[in-house]
Amino acid sequence: MPFKAQQNKDFIIIDNRIKLTDDYFEKNKLKFKKITGSRFASVLNQNKYTSPAKIWAIMTNLYYEEMDETLSKVGNIIEPKIKKYVEDKTNIKYKQYNPFEIKWDLFQTDKIFGGIPDGEPLDKNGNVNYSNDLPMLEIKTTSIDSFVYRTVNGTLRMQKDSNDIPLVKQKNQKKESWYINNEIVIPDEYKLQLSLYLYLRNITKGLFAIAFLEKEDYAFPEKFDVSKRTIELVKLDLDKDNFKQIIDYGINWYNNHIKEGLSPELSQQDILWLKENNINI
Known part of the structure; x- marks a missing residue:
């Protein structure tokens, strides 16, 4: 399964966001991924395939997307x-x-x-x-x-x-x-x-x-x-x-979402993606 983490154990859905549990955050925060060139467009919501919430899940190791x-x-x-x-x-x-x-x-x-x-x-x-x-x-x-x-x-x-x-x-x-x-x-x-x-x-x-x-x-x-x-x-x-200015946006996004363990707001596309992965909304 692409989702490596378990709902209600490692994360919860609250106020239209994914929130990491305290236990998961403390155990995994040193393994969270950085914003790379291939992820930057998703952070900025300029990638039609991967939303900011989805790239957040990848960067926090909740979700693993295999390359073809x-x-x-x-x-x-x-x-x-x-x-x-x-x-x-x-x-x-x-x-x-x-x-x-x-x-x-x-x-x-x-x-x-x-x-x-x-x-x-x-x-x-x-x-x-x-x-x-x-x-x-x-x-x-x-x-x-x-x-x-x-x-x-x-x-x-x-x-x-x-x-x-x-x-x-x-x-x-x-x-x-x-x-x-x-x-x-x-x-x-x-x-x-x-x-x-x-x-x-x-x-x-x-x-x-x-x-x-x-x-x-x-x-x-x-x-x-x-x-x-x-x-x-x-x-x-x-x-x-x-x-x-774009760099500053990326820094703020990282501090507000990766370092806080709280995803950006979920879009309708994100909700569909979560449901496809048997995540209860």
Whole structure:
């Protein structure tokens, strides 16, 4: 079950919020998760799949949402190839981190924000160096087509044919959604992710590498050929003064909800999600 905790033992529902019990809070507060780049949009209620209350439940370890195994495998195999493509195109070498070695967090000294950038620029001696406005790298892989998904145990799972190739719901729909007037537009949730890491590094230049994958790439990621796929490079410039307001919101949200053991208000979407997980409202 995605819910790892028990209602009325570890948490209760009160005044349209989830509240941790004192016993659960004291035993688990040191294990609560930080706001990472991938969680920031949910905290700000800008993720259509994960609400502020749901990300709170994930961060307080009440709820565990598994990542689709196919997407995880594809990312691990294809992203290094995209990094190499970017290095060849930009003549910048990038450092990628082993998450196990850095305990899944490059920003250990920050008590609220954390995460791992996809690539940091290196100088000729192999040291991370942001001089001359070299950009931080963020890699995103997305399908060209819209695929068929089905909810299994509360988690969306990609549906495939007998050859392990994803079933296509709508051809070219996913790629088309990235463009307006033939110009690629980066979704706000991705801009928030890279902007957070830029802010934590006290730099302003970022670079997205967006790779559009064919359905066969999900079945055979080891055969992925960058020369036969569309890869868009998009720059991001961070306005640190304006972003500070968003950072302040994140800090207040963390202090009011994670440190207090009390979720944001539940939306109708949240109530449906809880009922699907046999939580009594």
